[in-house]
Amino acid sequence: MNKSVFIRSAQQISFQQPLSNEWMSSPIFTTQSLVKSLNPQFKDYLSPLEARRMGGLQKRALVATLKVLKECNLEHPDAIITGTALGNLICTEQFLESMIENGEQMLSPTHFMQSTHNTIGSALAIYTHNHGYNTTYCHSQMSFDLALQDALMQMDLGKISNALVGAFEEIEDGYFGLLQKSGYIGVHGMDPCSEVTVSMLLTSIAEKENLCRIAGMCICRPQGIDDLVEQLDAMLQKAGANRTTISAILSGKNSNPSCDNYYNELLDTLFPKVPTLKYKQIFGENFTASAFGLYCAANCLKENYIPEFLYDPCRNLRCNEISNILLVNQERGKDYSFILVQKI
Amino acid sequence: MKPIYITGAGIISAVGCGVMENIESLKKGETGIGPMHYLRSRHTDIPVGEVKQTNDELAERLNITLPTTFGRGALLGMVALKEALESASILPGQIPKRTHFVSATTVGGMDRRELNYSNEKKCGKWGAEIATYNCGDFTSDIAERFGTFSSVQTVSTACSAATNAIITGANMINCAIADIVVAGGVESLSMFHLNGFNTLMILDREQCKPFDANRAGLNLGEGAAYLILESAESVRKRGVTPIAILSxxxxxxxxxxxxxxxxxxxxxxxxxxxxxxxxxxxxxxxxxxxxxxxxxxxxxxxxxxxxxxxxxxxxxxxxxxxxxxxxxxxxxxxxxxxxxxxxxxxxxxxxxxxxxxxxxxxxxxxxxxxxxxxxxxxxxxxxxxxxxxxxxxxxxxxxx
Structure with missing residues (x-):
């Protein structure tokens, strides 16, 4: 990555106070295994007619995006790039259920129309009359990271100078039960399963309002630990950093041992003396939750403050100075994503 | 923008398995669209462009032990990927470094899920895995059959998804993230999207007639195709001959x-x-x-x-x-x-x-x-x- 890229604005809707960074001072904790989003006042952004026509996830995605665009004083971003593992899950489940139960008869097109994964990204374009580059990545735990990588590539190539990048996920009880049986979420003692809405604007323009700089990123499926270290070190070096210059690591640990073991092994081997942070205890787990991580790191860098509850209890190290944060996301010890963000 | 070389391709569709069969059908003007034979749906009056092989027949081509647990889409993807890799002189298990896989799908593993749906409420772990098998799992299954790619990605923008996967691949090469990207898409027919398109009332009950005044809708088809995208440096280094340029x-x-x-x-x-x-x-x-x-x-x-x-x-x-x-x-x-x-x-x-x-x-x-x-x-x-x-x-x- 050769050009400077900044996060100009980022907004979230989760089970924390929506569209706000109140979570930094007044976080909401939960002991439930499944927590839905706390919806903002949609009527502040959408007319009642518009709101009625849209599903919950679509409304959250749109409202978070409208707030980001307003903060940036921008009408049309150059690109809208979306990461979502499951898209409009509720519509998909409803269409599937009625198709099977009604024996493929008497079906309404509405749920099908909303069920494709790109519905959210294209709905954002339709609502904001945006003809720019528009695409959607649906690759499980890497979906958001891939969307971010695409934005960085196009900025690097000079095709765009800003991009709206978002991560969107919803959940319903039946599907949660299935994910729980599969062992992905809902494991005893694990961080809650949540819904994801994160929208952010990346820009190549240095402005005082920017939250942080994205100094580098790398998505890989390494052929063993040596390959992983080589790729990570190459990314850090290109960003003018190395493993000893990292202020803190923000990992995707979720208190499910089958997931955390991969993180622990990596962090203990490569970063034994670096303070580690985690965010899923307050934002929850879902496939594109890594976007909460980037949102969280951007806010910590902007405020120059790491709330105590973000520190990973398994490591008793605290940050003296926060100049950068390395984000780590992984799936099944197979796919890894590293993002280096710096204070401006 | 630097040109991207295309050094291999693989395809399976209603008009054949492999590049040769597909091109022969185009030359002869023989359509692959016909009465439904493989998809289990009550809408048998809707013509479809099916790959003329059962899942087990597809699995046999790949030396997969029968009966296969892979869904139809994954099998179609593997057949096309195998041909694409072979045509670019990339051996299974020997994927060169800095070679990535970007694949498109929307249906993913829905064909398998809809057949198991009635058991979902009381299913065990395996049933739950079929039900929650997402597009990323699906792409990984296709890729892993042939070794370890440097990254595996899924693009899903409905009917333009495979083109967008190719665009992502081209950008990765231009940004020097990749030397080679295998890019394309795969879709099997499913009850889910057949019924979906049917509710939109855009399926022709006869052979589709693109650009005709009396056209009455589309016929759904299935298949997979991948292109091997490669940088000029990699083409030179590997000594392969490009078949075309993505310009x-x-x-x-x-x-x-x-x-x-x-x-x-x-x-x-x-x-x-x-x-x-x-x-x-x-x-x-x-x-x-x-x-x-x-x-x-x-x-x-x-x-x-x-x-x-x-x-x-x-x-x-x-x-x-x-x-x-x-x-x-x-x-x-x-x-x-x-x-x-x-x-x-x-x-x-x-x-x-x-x-x-x-x-x-x-x-x-x-x-x-x-x-x-x-x-x-x-x-x-x-x-x-x-x-x-x-x-x-x-x-x-x-x-x-």
Missing amino acids: GWGNACDAHHQTASSPNGEGAYRAMKEALEAAGLQPCDIDYINAHGTGTPNNDQSESEAVKRLFGENIPPLSSTKSFTGHTTSASGSIEAVLSIYAALKEQFLPVNLNWNTPMEEGIIPVTSSKSKREIAHIMTNAFGFGGNDSCLILSRSNL
Whole structure:
């Protein structure tokens, strides 16, 4: 990555106070295994007619995006790039259920129309009359990271100078039960399963309002630990950093041992003396939750403050100075994503 | 923009397994669309473009132990990926470093889930894994059959997804993230999307008739295709011969409606224009257009308008190969790129537009004779998706 890229604005809707960074001072904790989003006042952004026509996830995605665009004083971003593992899950489940139960008869097109994964990204374009580059990545735990990588590539190539990048996920009880049986979420003692809405604007323009700089990123499926270290070190070096210059690591640990073991092994081997942070205890787990991580790191860098509850209890190290944060996301010890963000 | 070399391809569709069979069918004018035979649906009156093999027959081609637990889409993907890798001299288990896999799908593993759906409420871990098998798991299964790619990615923008996967791959090479990207898409037929398109009332009960005044909708198809995209340096280093060049691409959003295209084809026009500009070509340089051409009244009208806006009076020969394969949705972008490369650029013939009889009012007259009036050097392929995700590729003859 050769050009400077900044996060100009980022907004979230989760089970924390929506569209706000109140979570930094007044976080909401939960002991439930499944927590839905706390919806903002949609009527502040959408007319009642518009709101009625849209599903919950679509409304959250749109409202978070409208707030980001307003903060940036921008009408049309150059690109809208979306990461979502499951898209409009509720519509998909409803269409599937009625198709099977009604024996493929008497079906309404509405749920099908909303069920494709790109519905959210294209709905954002339709609502904001945006003809720019528009695409959607649906690759499980890497979906958001891939969307971010695409934005960085196009900025690097000079095709765009800003991009709206978002991560969107919803959940319903039946599907949660299935994910729980599969062992992905809902494991005893694990961080809650949540819904994801994160929208952010990346820009190549240095402005005082920017939250942080994205100094580098790398998505890989390494052929063993040596390959992983080589790729990570190459990314850090290109960003003018190395493993000893990292202020803190923000990992995707979720208190499910089958997931955390991969993180622990990596962090203990490569970063034994670096303070580690985690965010899923307050934002929850879902496939594109890594976007909460980037949102969280951007806010910590902007405020120059790491709330105590973000520190990973398994490591008793605290940050003296926060100049950068390395984000780590992984799936099944197979796919890894590293993002280096710096204070401006 | 540096050119991206295409050094291999693999395909499976209703008109054949492998590049050779597909091109033979195009030459002979034999469609793969017919009565439903493999898909289990009550709507047997709807013609479809099925791959003429059972899941077990597909698995046998891949030496997978029977009965296979893979879904149909994964098997189709593996068959196409195997051919693509072999044609580019990449051996299974020996994927070169900095080789990535970017694959498109929407249906993913839905075909397997819908058959197991009635057991879901009381299923165990395996049943839950089938139910929650997502697009990323699906792509990983296809990739892992052949070794470890440097990254594995899934793009899902409905019917333009495979084209967008190719665009992502090209950008990765241009940004020096990758030396080689295997990019394309895969879609199997499912009850889910057959019923979905049926509720939208855009399925023709007969063979689809793209660009015909009496067109009545599309026929769904299935298949997979992958292209091996490669940097010039990697081509030289590996000593492989390119089959074509990916010289330009464009992606724009119609931003009009979730399932309908705008009357003036704004998104399509922008995607084509951007692709031409990226390739450094003029409209008159394009020798053939493989249209999106679904056969729905809305698409063909909107696409005609966009093509007329960009090309004016001098519209190049244009056809929709969906009259052979059916609309293979998320795979269509790569399937049609492979068909166009081999037919038009390599063998210098124009795939005809089957079932066309009556011109649309102020519409485009598609190709009905496969003989090209001039040498074919540059071609354009269009893929437009739900939500107005419109994309376009320009493919050129390689002089290497």
